[in-house]
Amino acid sequence: MSKYLVDKFLFTIDRDAALTERYREDPAGTVAWWEAEEANRILSCIDAEKSTWLRFTDEERDALATHDHVRLFEMGAHPFLTLTLWIAMFERDFDEPLGMQLDYAARLSHVSMPYPDIST
Template sequence: MSRYLVDKFLYTVDRDPALVERYRADPVGTVTWWEAERANAILDAHTGEASTWLRFDEAERAALSTHDYVKLFELGAHPFLTLTLFIAMFERDHAEPLGFQREYAARLAHFDLPYPDIAT
């Protein structure tokens, strides 16, 4: 797994409100587009600078394409990046305060320490 690439996806999508909404509405299309157009762009680089080798593996693509944050956590995606993006996408669907955060915690409750390695 390329934790770097998954974390880069989570980071860049979370920082663009239009991409957050696009990812919420069309996760498969957004992941496909992002991988083709943005995955190899150098963060904070001048236009035109890019690498050529970064690709999601099938497990990463599937988890991102289905908003499966439990699988992303299992794969080693950074939990802070995952949580902040999914709060932006799904907190509005919960009536009670901290509703999504509680759901997130409940769905990850089966993990014991030590958590999956999040080093990049």
């Protein structure tokens, strides 16, 4: 897994409200667009500076396209990046206080230490 690329995706999507909404509404389309247009951008301020080799694996692409934070964590994605993005996308879907965060934690309750390596 390219933890760097997955974490870069999570970070950049979470930092733009329009992209966050786009990812919530069309996850597969957003992942495909981001991989094709943004993944290889070296310096986001210079369009001409791009690499050509960064790609998601099929497993990464599928987990991102299905909003599967459990699989992303198990593969080594940074949990703080998924948590902050998931809060932005899904907190509104829960009526109780901290409902989304409790659901997020419950889905990861099967994971025991040592946790997957989240270093990049």
